[in-house]
Amino acid sequence: MIVRVFAALALLAPATVFGQSSDPRLSRVPAAVRAAVEPVIDSANREGLPAGPLVEKTLEGSAKGASPAAIATAVRSLAGALGDARRFLGPGSSPDELNAGAVALRLGAPRAELAQLRAVRSSRSLVVPLGVLSDLVARGVPADTAARVVLALASQGDDQYLAFRQRVDRDIDLGAPPIGSAIGALNSSGRAALTNPGKKP
Amino acid sequence: MSENEPIERIVRELKRPVPVSPDLDRRVMARVLAGARPAPAPTRWPWLALAAAAAVTAIVLARPGRGPAPVAFALDAPQAASVSVVGDFNDWNPKATPLSRKRGGTWEVHVRLDPGQYNYAFVVNGSNWVPDPTAPKVAVDDFGSPNSVITVAGASL
Numbered sequence: 001m002i003v004r005v006f007a008a009l010a011l012l013a014p015a016t017v018f019g020q021s022s023d024p025r026l027s028r029v030p031a032a033v034r035a036a037v038e039p040v041i042d043s044a045n046r047e048g049l050p051a052g053p054l055v056e057k058t059l060e061g062s063a064k065g066a067s068p069a070a071i072a073t074a075v076r077s078l079a080g081a082l083g084d085a086r087r088f089l090g091p092g093s094s095p096d097e098l099n100a101g102a103v104a105l106r107l108g109a110p111r112a113e114l115a116q117l118r119a120v121r122s123s124r125s126l127v128v129p130l131g132v133l134s135d136l137v138a139r140g141v142p143a144d145t146a147a148r149v150v151l152a153l154a155s156q157g158d159d160q161y162l163a164f165r166q167r168v169d170r171d172i173d174l175g176a177p178p179i180g181s182a183i184g185a186l187n188s189s190g191r192a193a194l195t196n197p198g199k200k201p
Numbered sequence: 202m203s204e205n206e207p208i209e210r211i212v213r214e215l216k217r218p219v220p221v222s223p224d225l226d227r228r229v230m231a232r233v234l235a236g237a238r239p240a241p242a243p244t245r246w247p248w249l250a251l252a253a254a255a256a257v258t259a260i261v262l263a264r265p266g267r268g269p270a271p272v273a274f275a276l277d278a279p280q281a282a283s284v285s286v287v288g289d290f291n292d293w294n295p296k297a298t299p300l301s302r303k304r305g306g307t308w309e310v311h312v313r314l315d316p317g318q319y320n321y322a323f324v325v326n327g328s329n330w331v332p333d334p335t336a337p338k339v340a341v342d343d344f345g346s347p348n349s350v351i352t353v354a355g356a357s358l
Contacts, residue, residue: 025292028292028294053289056289056292056293056320057343059292059293059294060289060293060320060343060344060348061343061344062293063287063293063294063295064330064344064345064346066343066344066345070343070344071344073343074343074344077343096316096317096318099317099318100318100352103318103339103341103350106341107341125354127316127317127318127352127354128352128354130318131318131350131352131354132352134318134337134339134350135337135350135352138337138338138339138350139337158354162354
């Protein structure tokens, strides 16, 4: 009986002691890619970071035909950004929030604004505000301005963020400069919060 | 850069007159006549004649208690033989979510997505990776072909 238990533990050992990534989706990528990313994903797992975005980045790179080294570099960069996002958004942040925060940080969003956003919206999700921030940067608004504009709306609901983003899109489509569109699309309370940053939004 | 530089830039921007393009009136009227559909984005793939897909928005709000949000992906590609959408929601599998060809050369598919943020792209004719011309592109491009991003906001978000 004891022999059987040891045999079973020996079979399990490689997966537990060496922390093999258990996400079955990784079985779809070539062995060389798996070998390149598994140490990174295992390390992220041990740090309590969500593995899902890292697995998805691996699948994206593999689908696009990137080299194992390029995929590992991208996964490592994302893991670093997820760690930074947790540091500035707080350990209680959801995986979706960390993922959105990592994207925002990789776009150059200032860390202080992210921490402030968490402080103001401590009981509400940051996924939509961070998604809007990323959209603004993608549309040409400088990251620091985008972060301040998003922070100015922090006390408002997700629907206000969506309405704001639609106004920005409309103005940019009509030819207005991105930074002016982002500021001009704020509602009155958002504008007040932007011009009085010392006050709580 | 001083700590107040971003604020100063914003204040300068608020004070600065907004330059109005000479053809603003024409574009406003075109937009009104088009029923406020998003204007087509410039494309790097002229052979596809990409145009706006009004069904797609970059942020979708799921209705509380109704589960995953319905999202429509569409691409105007009249000369394409096949189009699929790949992304974080389908493990980047080009065979998982094919689009159907509609009249006029627009390709469409409807999927239901749980709340979260997703990178995605279209794959045209099995090998050409195309970002959504109507959605913001992810500025961080890890593999040499840009993605688009969509955020699904749920009741719990």
